[in-house]
Amino acid sequence: MAVISVRDLTKTYHVGEVDVRALRGVSLEVESGEFVAITGPSGSGKSTMMHILGCLDRPTSGMYELDGRDVSKLSRDELARIRNRKIGFVFQGFNLLPRTTALDNVELPLLYNGAKSLKTSERHRRAMEVLKAVGLEERSHHFPNQLSGGQQQRVAIARALITNPSMVLADEPTGNLDTRTSIEVMDIFQRLNDERGITILLITHEHDIAEYARRLVAFRDGRVLSDQQIARRRSAADELAALPPVDADPIQAGLSDPGQPHQ
Amino acid sequence: MSLFMTLRIAVKALNRNKMRTSLTMLGMIIGVGAVIAMVALGTGAQSSIEEQIKSAGTNMIMINAGNFTQGGVHMGQGASTRLTEADARAVTQIPGVQYAAAGVSTRAQIVAGNQNWSTRAEGTDVTLPLIRAWPTKYGAFFTPQDVSSSAKVCVLGTVVSDTLFGENVDPTGQIVRISNIPFKVIGVMASKGQTSYGQDQDDTLFMPYTTVQKKLRGITYINNITVSALNADAIPAVMDAITAELRVQHKLIPGEPDDFMVRSLEEMASVRTESTRTMTMLLAAIAGVSLLVGGIGIMNIMLVSVTERTREIGLRMAVGARGRDVLFQFLVEAVLISLFGGLVGLGVGYGVSEGVRRFLEWPSVVPPQAIGMAFGFAAATGIFFGFYPARKAAQLDPIEALRYE
Numbered sequence: 001m002a003v004i005s006v007r008d009l010t011k012t013y014h015v016g017e018v019d020v021r022a023l024r025g026v027s028l029e030v031e032s033g034e035f036v037a038i039t040g041p042s043g044s045g046k047s048t049m050m051h052i053l054g055c056l057d058r059p060t061s062g063m064y065e066l067d068g069r070d071v072s073k074l075s076r077d078e079l080a081r082i083r084n085r086k087i088g089f090v091f092q093g094f095n096l097l098p099r100t101t102a103l104d105n106v107e108l109p110l111l112y113n114g115a116k117s118l119k120t121s122e123r124h125r126r127a128m129e130v131l132k133a134v135g136l137e138e139r140s141h142h143f144p145n146q147l148s149g150g151q152q153q154r155v156a157i158a159r160a161l162i163t164n165p166s167m168v169l170a171d172e173p174t175g176n177l178d179t180r181t182s183i184e185v186m187d188i189f190q191r192l193n194d195e196r197g198i199t200i201l202l203i204t205h206e207h208d209i210a211e212y213a214r215r216l217v218a219f220r221d222g223r224v225l226s227d228q229q230i231a232r233r234r235s236a237a238d239e240l241a242a243l244p245p246v247d248a249d250p251i252q253a254g255l256s257d258p259g260q261p262h263q
Numbered sequence: 264m265s266l267f268m269t270l271r272i273a274v275k276a277l278n279r280n281k282m283r284t285s286l287t288m289l290g291m292i293i294g295v296g297a298v299i300a301m302v303a304l305g306t307g308a309q310s311s312i313e314e315q316i317k318s319a320g321t322n323m324i325m326i327n328a329g330n331f332t333q334g335g336v337h338m339g340q341g342a343s344t345r346l347t348e349a350d351a352r353a354v355t356q357i358p359g360v361q362y363a364a365a366g367v368s369t370r371a372q373i374v375a376g377n378q379n380w381s382t383r384a385e386g387t388d389v390t391l392p393l394i395r396a397w398p399t400k401y402g403a404f405f406t407p408q409d410v411s412s413s414a415k416v417c418v419l420g421t422v423v424s425d426t427l428f429g430e431n432v433d434p435t436g437q438i439v440r441i442s443n444i445p446f447k448v449i450g451v452m453a454s455k456g457q458t459s460y461g462q463d464q465d466d467t468l469f470m471p472y473t474t475v476q477k478k479l480r481g482i483t484y485i486n487n488i489t490v491s492a493l494n495a496d497a498i499p500a501v502m503d504a505i506t507a508e509l510r511v512q513h514k515l516i517p518g519e520p521d522d523f524m525v526r527s528l529e530e531m532a533s534v535r536t537e538s539t540r541t542m543t544m545l546l547a548a549i550a551g552v553s554l555l556v557g558g559i560g561i562m563n564i565m566l567v568s569v570t571e572r573t574r575e576i577g578l579r580m581a582v583g584a585r586g587r588d589v590l591f592q593f594l595v596e597a598v599l600i601s602l603f604g605g606l607v608g609l610g611v612g613y614g615v616s617e618g619v620r621r622f623l624e625w626p627s628v629v630p631p632q633a634i635g636m637a638f639g640f641a642a643a644t645g646i647f648f649g650f651y652p653a654r655k656a657a658q659l660d661p662i663e664a665l666r667y668e
């Protein structure tokens with residue numbers, strides 16, 4: 001069954017006198033459990049598309065059905081609920097709360113998960129669990145400005161995972177990671193996809209990163225240029241195993257990462 | 264989100280800008296403090312009036328000549344517009360009347376040795392100390408013989424005694440000159456203090472009313488009659504009886520207005536209590552303006568805060584915060600500032616009230632309900648002025664907020 005069903009989606013921004021047509025009629029279907037990579041040149045509308053798919057933004061025209069429901073008919077509160085329960089979003093530029101520890105940043109979505117308010121200890125436990133999954137459990141009490149770009153990126157990924165979403169939307173999650181850390185992040189995504197059947201949509205500039213997905217959608221000028229299955233999917237786990245064990249500890253790997261925060 | 268988490272986030276946000284938070288709070292502190300201090304002063308003034316009613320003598324009824332309620336002095340009927348000794352005697356006979364004292368007063372220049380003092384000389388009857396529950400400090404009040412013989416004797420108020428003879432000096436037996444007539448001082452009244460409107464009850468002297476009539480003013484009428492009823496419940500009935508009796512005495516035909524006024528002390532006091540209350544309201548309203556200014560300060564800071572934290576708001580919404588979660592969070596911040604400001608303001612208002620009481624010796628009492636009032640006002644101010652910024656935050660568009668720079 002199609003989780004995401006999009007038809008003739010357009011998005012036009014009005015900047016002064018000029019109309020910027022970020023999306024010019026995009027149609028796309030994504031089945032549950034798919035792992036889709038979206039590529040395209042800068043400004044081709046990838047992030048715009050992702051924001052609409054993540055119920056953060058509304059299209060100018062066209063139809064978007066999420067799990068068979070017409071998103072345009074949902075209220076603000078219902079959209080907030082979907083963002084909270086169903087979707088894990090990793091932003092381009094990680095968008096962590098400043099002066100707030102990694103742990104608190106990761107817990108943030110749990111504060112808004114409605115009636116079933118979790119106890120503080122339970123929230124901590126779950127936050128530590130996802131931080132561990134991204135290899136950052138020892139950095140849980142650090143502030144964003146005390147973390148490298150790659151570490152911040154992983155905190156953002158942990159935050160997207162904490163609510164056990166059925167769909168993860170990641171906008172350039174490996175944008176400023178070195179090769180090794182990038183493969184580690186892709187390993188996380190592949191495991192989520194393989195083991196838990198979580199639907200993953202991932203935007204990337206890099207072709208080799210896109211090859212970890214199963215399907216590749218290419219954007220150009222607000223349109224889908226091509227849409228194809230990836231014949232030979234790369235396996236992050238295998239590649240990690242093959243890499244020389246310079247740093248067995250992912251935290252050390254994170255530390256050696258030269259990436260700087262970009263905000 | 265749970266209230267506890269909302270509070271924690273709010274406290275954290277407020278802590279981040281300590282200076283700003285404290286300055287905003289200062290506005291509330293001054294506002295609430297001023298309201299409390301003003302209410303305390305008003306309440307103090309009111310309760311001191313009530314105390315005076317008690318100290319002036321309970322169950323007291325005043326009868327004055329003329330009728331000011333008819334739009335000016337009612338004149339034109341010769342001697343009958345005045346009160347007389349006969350009226351006073353008649354009033355004494357009325358059932359329910361305990362004591363009655365005829366009164367007539369004049370201003371007097373009083374000289375003792377090289378000291379002199381201008382004061383009010385009150386001619387009255389021997390029953391006055393009983394009616395007003397007012398004992399002498401030195402010597403004794405004058406006697407019925409003094410009244411019938413228009414004796415040249417006087418009893419001084421403490422202010423007069425202190426001024427002419429020095430403090431803690433017993434002037435009994437000394438001779439003073441009033442309008443060049445020598446008078447013998449036979450006693451000094453105990454101190455009674457000021458009335459709430461500043462009249463010093465001790466700046467006076469008493470002598471038999473007959474003496475004032477014959478020796479000082481050369482008249483035969485009296486100005487007023489001071490009456491005490493047997494008990495408080497009897498006052499209305501006694502007042503009616505007095506009116507009826509005086510109408511007979513003055514030969515007024517039915518329909519003709521009274522040419523005298525009968526008022527109970529309670530009635531007279533209630534007029535003043537009323538005006539004090541109005542004054543208190545006015546002062547509190549002025550103080551309320553500073554509360555308003557404090558509230559505007561909160562609104563201002565909250566608006567700044569919402570703008571500064573636009574990205575944070577966007578992010579919270581992106582991970583599932585609903586409009587009302589954001590609204591509530593900012594509202595709680597505003598209310599925290601105002602409530603904490605209110606708490607400190609309560610302390611400040613209380614301090615000012617105490618200071619005024621101790622150092623200026625004005626009556627000032629913080630009424631217990633003022634505490635609830637302070638918090639009520641503070642919370643209401645926070646909610647009222649915090650609502651607009653909070654709603655502004657709640658209505659932000661998630662993606663635009665996230666992009667905000």
Ligand SMILES: Nc1ncnc2c1ncn2[C@@H]1O[C@H](COP(=O)(O)OP(=O)(O)OP(=O)(O)O)[C@@H](O)[C@H]1O
Nearest residue numbers: 013015020022041042043044045046047048049092
């Ligand atoms: N809020 C906005 N207001 C006006 N124009 C916008 C806005 N957001 C995006 N655009 C425009 O829409 C187009 C698509 O932008 P988008 O962010 O989707 O590109 P992208 O494919 O994600 O690029 P990149 O790879 O650089 O992140 C761009 O031309 C951009 O200038």
Ligand SMILES: [Mg+2]
Nearest residue numbers: 046047048092
């Ligand atoms: Mg983008």
